[in-house]
Amino acid sequence: MSYVLPLAAFMARVEASPEAPYLHQPREGQWQTYSYYDVEQQARRIATGLQDQGYAIGDRIAILAKNSAEWVIADIAIMMAGMISVPIYATAGTDTIDYVLKHSEAKALFVGKLDSADALSAITSSITTIGFPYPSVSSDLQWNHWLETYAPCERVAEPDPDDILTLVYTSGSTGFPKGVVLTHKNIAAGVIGANNLFESGHNSVLSYLPMAHITERSVVGMGSFYRSLEIFFNDSLETFVDDLHHAKVTLFISVPRLWLKFRSQILSVIPDEQLQLMLESGQKDAVIAQIRSKLGFSHCKTFGSGSAPISKELLVWFERLGIEIGEGWGMTETSGIGCSNAPFISGDLGTIGRPLQGLDMSLSDEGEILIRGDSIFEQYYLNEEATTEAFADGWFKTGDKGEFTGSRAVRIIGRVKEQFKTAKGKYVSPVPIESKLSACGLVEQACVVGSGLPQPIALIVLADNVSKNSTEVTGTLDVLLQDVNTGLEGHQKLDALLLVEDAWTIESGLLTPTLKLKRSAIEARYQRLWQGNPLKGVCTEEASTETV
Structure with missing residues (x-):
């Protein structure tokens, strides 16, 4: 199948709507708007700058920055110059930055806003840096100087x-990331396949999930090349709600942890029992309108969740508020979203929906999800062994275990390599159990562990403003433990819920940049609490520490 490639799609959009507002960047409390023509002209000048430095077609140019208009413009400029982009997560540590720059043989690095420049300042790689125009950015060369100095490339x-x-390095939970080689055709197929996420006509989004992540880049960044889509960039965590309201988003994709926070925010104002009664009364429409308005979703038509499993119960809870969240699934290797419950089908809640246009999906004899199509990568960069291991008879082996429902939607039931064996020699799949735990409004994060233990246990991070020392909370968690265990086989039943003090974050090294659990790191951090100290029922990290 032939595709309009990303750069050609962008140029066609510039020609069709040169003055249409396109990118919206907050600067010192004010919004700066760039039209398609503005973006094209800046990208052409930056492309000239790259060429003037002596970089050649095919050279790798890296980007290390939080989302911004300049991120998208730099991406376009690299394409215009015939070079290859290498995005790096803004939260990456020194070792990862060093590895990606050296492994990709990057010739230059665009640097933008970062929460901390410590990791960048400690790298050993000798590389020329080009700084986006923000006061906190230090670099060898300056973005604005290039815009003032260079003429647009002809x-x-x-x-x-x-x-x-592009070379996109996966945010693996262990070891160094692998460089996924994505072609212009891969990206085009992935972006076009995601058309069902958008309402027809004009759309607007708030870009806050990392642009270095393939989904944000293909659905939002390059998605704007193929459809009428305005992008508003989030300035900071403090301005998130205001930015969301300002953008009047029609599409909002998030991660389970944020959806849990939204629910906690709602329930902090109105108890769930009272809310459910109001939803069954004549007040329903007014209540839903007020909640959506407070969250910034008055104009939103399409909602999504991805990156990690989300509980069906949470999806059903939001559906009652008219917020129909379609769960999606994808990998760097699939050029973005590979499967999605969009358009939304209520009966498919608890699944990742169906494969996107142009993709085939199957299951191996072991239940591993296999996928093929034009958006699927063909190789890892300079890693023939990993490439060979990743494919079977032309199918990419995703590493996810799944099953097809009666409606042919796909349900994820765990990771092939995430199973662990208890002391009884029985295997446990943690993801389905974690999903059941996360259905409880008190639970923000859950990680089931138990390698070598008689029975598994669950580490729990409670939602904000929930006291682990409350008798009522402990009672609710006791009931949760019993309810979850009722539906599990004997070897899967949890001995304990261990309430830990601190939330797991990217900065603490317990989450990947895409907010997946780093299971081995989490287990290593807390295993002292149960070694030689059998845990039963609901217990706290503090109490467990005292008995160690």
Whole structure:
């Protein structure tokens, strides 16, 4: 199948709507708007700057920055110059930054806003840096100087479909990341396949999930090349709600942890029992309108969740508020979303929906999800062994275990390599159990562990403003433990819920940049609490520490 490639799609949009508002960047409390023509002209000047430095077609150019208009413009400029982009998560540590720069043989690095520049300042790689125009950014060369100095390049690259567009390094939970080679055709197929996420006509989004992550980049960044889509960039965590209201978003994709926070925010104002009664009364429409307005969703038509499993119970809870969240699934290797419950089908809640246009999905004899199609990558960069291991008869082995429902939607039931064996020699799949635990409004994060233990236990982070020392909370968790165990086989039943003090974060090294659990790191951090100290029922980290 032939595709309009990303750069050609962007140029066509510029030609069709040159003055239409496109990117909206907050600067010192004010919004700066760029039209398609503005973006094209800046990208052409930056492309000239890259060429003037002596970088050649095919050279790798890295980007390390939080989301911004300049991130998208730099991405376009790299394509215009015929070069290959290498995005790096803004939260990456020194070792990861060093590894990606060296492994990709990057020739230059665009640097933008970062929460901390410590990791960047400690890298050993010798590389030229080009700084986005923000006061906190220190660099060898300056973005604004290039815009003032260089003329727009007259000719832009015309890549072949199989030319490499980008090297995206996966945010693995262990070891160094692998460089996923994605071609112009891969990205085009992935972006076009995600059309069902958008309402027809004009759309707007708030870009806050990392642009270095393939989903944000393909659905939002490059998705704006193929459809009428305005992008508003979140300035900071403190301005998130205000930015969301300002953007009047029509599409909002998030991660389970934020959906849990939204629910906690609602329930902090109105208890769930009272809310449910109001939803069954004549006040329903007014209540829903007020909640959506407070959250910034008055204009939103499509909602999504991805990156990690989300409980069906949470999805059903939001559906009653008219917030129909379609769960999606994808990997760097699939060029973004590979499966999605969009358009939303209520009966498919608890599944990741169906494969996107142009993709085939199957299951191996062991239940591993296999996928193939034009958006699927073909190789890991300079890693032939990993490439060979990743495929079977032309199918990419995703590492996820799944099953098809009666409606042919796909349900994720765990990771192939996440199973662990208890002391009884029985295997336990943690993800389904964690999903049941997360259905409780008191639970923000859950991680089931138990390798070598008689029975598994669950580490629990409680939601904000929930006291682990409350008798009422302890009672609710006791009931939760009993309810969850009722539906489990004997070897899967949890001996204990261990309430830990601190939330797991990217900064603490317990979550990946895409907010997946780093299971081995979490288990290593807390295993002292149960070694030689059998845990039963609901217990706290503090109390367990005292008995160790």
